[in-house]
Amino acid sequence: MPSPSPLRALFVINSLVGGGAERVFTTLVEQLSRRPEDIAITVALLDNEAEEAYRLPAGIPIERLNTRGGLLRSITQTRKLVRRLRPDVTLSFLTRANVAAIVALRGTGAPAVISERVNTTAHLRTGRLAFLSRLLIRNTYPTARQIIAVSQGVASTLESDFDVEPQRISVIYNPVDVDGIRDLAARDPAFAVTRADFVTMGRLVDNKNTALAIRALAQARTGGNLIVLGEGPLREDLGALAASLGLADRVRFAGFIANPHAVLARAGCYLLTSNAEGFPNAMMEAMAVGLPVVATDCPSGPAEILQVELDGAPHAFGAGGALVAMDDDAAMARCMTELIGPRRETFSAAAVRRAAAFSVESAVERFRAALMDAARADAGLRPAAEPVRS
Structure with missing residues (x-):
């Protein structure tokens, strides 16, 4: 009896330029491709960027589209690719790729599995196109076969604010490759x-609100420095803020470095200052190397990871660090002083234990099951093959 053919899966993402979602996407492709008898993966990159932060495994077919960040181009080019490859299922990361995959698959019978990486309501609260983006999501996401949310907070938002049926949503936390880190x-x-x-x-x-970390450093009763890893349009403004607070020699803007984990492992405390997250990858990676964290109680993720709620208080200590009210520099400063002090090793050990709960193996197997289940549920619904027109 011949072996069954592997599931043909098209994985779609905007690009691999850099970021937490792109890192998780690459990890999933690498792990799932180890069993090609189960799933045959083709990757579609919507934007053909000159530089990429992550490398996909050798042998993985890559379709480099050139949508230049445009949604309509993303939809039309993904649609052409779907008609040519005829995948059994798609898995997409990030909003533009999610919308493109859902729309491109309409009428094909193939299911779209999408991964929502941010708290959608908080992420699209402001901005020139925020209303239109929310409307677009509300008219596409509910038709996805399954939505994988990175935290319970993200899942709740999809259900309450975007009319997604709860049975279409599952929560799979981001994997943390503790050994690799x-x-x-x-x-x-x-x-x-x-x-x-x-x-x-x-x-x-x-959205990352790095200014909060600088203001908190000015108030913390500690002599340590602040190391800022990352690049972005606010670099000059943040440097000016540090100088205005007399911290020019205590705030180091290190930019993007190839191996941030070596820096994290030797520091004293990690600060997450965001106004919104889906699931904070960098925070989990810091905890994996034993770094206590001070994190804002933003939607969504930090409270779930630290297993604590504020309940109206300005701060609370949890599993591996402290949760503080959003944009509260005084509360962050108090917790920075506490976590760098005599109790640091206790919080460090708790951070390591908590990070171990988010294993790569568990997340990968749940993604594998989600793809298999979606394809099986839609088996038999596929229309007859249509001719591919050039």
């Missing part, structure tokens, strides 16, 4: 770091 952490750092130093990491944009 620790291997990288053991290497020499790009520059000297001490246990008195604080680290924050992310793109320098309004």
Whole structure:
């Protein structure tokens, strides 16, 4: 009896330029491709970028589209690709790729599985196109075969604000490759770091609110420095803020470095200052190397990870660190002072234990099952093959 053919899966993402979603996407492709008898993966990159932060495994077919960030071009080019490849299922990451995959698959009978990486309501609260983006999501996401949310907070938002049926939503936390992270952490750092130093990491944009870390450092009763890992349009403004607070020599803007884990492992505390997250990858990677964290109670993820709620208080201590009210520099400063002090090792050990709960193996197997289940549920609904027109 011949072996069944592997599931033909098209994985879609905007690009691999950099970021937490792109890192998780690459990890999934690498892990799932180890069993090609189960799933045969083709990757579609909507934007053909000159530089990429992550490399896909050798042998994975890659379709490089050239949509230049346009939604309509993303939809039409993904539609052409779907008609040519005829996948059994798609898995997409990030909003534009999600919308493109859902629309491109309409009328094909193939199911779209999408992964929502951010708290959609918080992420699209402001901005020139925020209303139109929310309307677009409300008219597409509910028709996806399954939506994989990165946290319970993201899942709840999809249900309450975007009319997605709860049975279409599942929560799979981002995988944390603890062993791989620790291997990288053991290497020499790009520059000297001490246990008195604080680290924050992310793109320098309004949503990441790096200014909060700088203001909190000015109030914290500690002599450590702040290391800022990341690039972005607010770099000059943040440098000016540090200078205005007399912190020009205590805030180091290190930019993007190839191995941030070696820096994280030698620092004293990690700061997450965001106004909105889906699931904070960098925070989990910091915890994996034993770094206590101070995180804002933003939607969504930090409270779930630290297993604590504020309940009206300005701060609360949880599993591996402290949760603080959003944009509260005084509360963050108090917790920075606490976590860098005598109790640091206790919080460090708790951070390591908590990170271990988010294993790569568990997340990968749940993604594999989601793809298999979606394809089986839609088996028999596929229309007869239509001729492919050039």
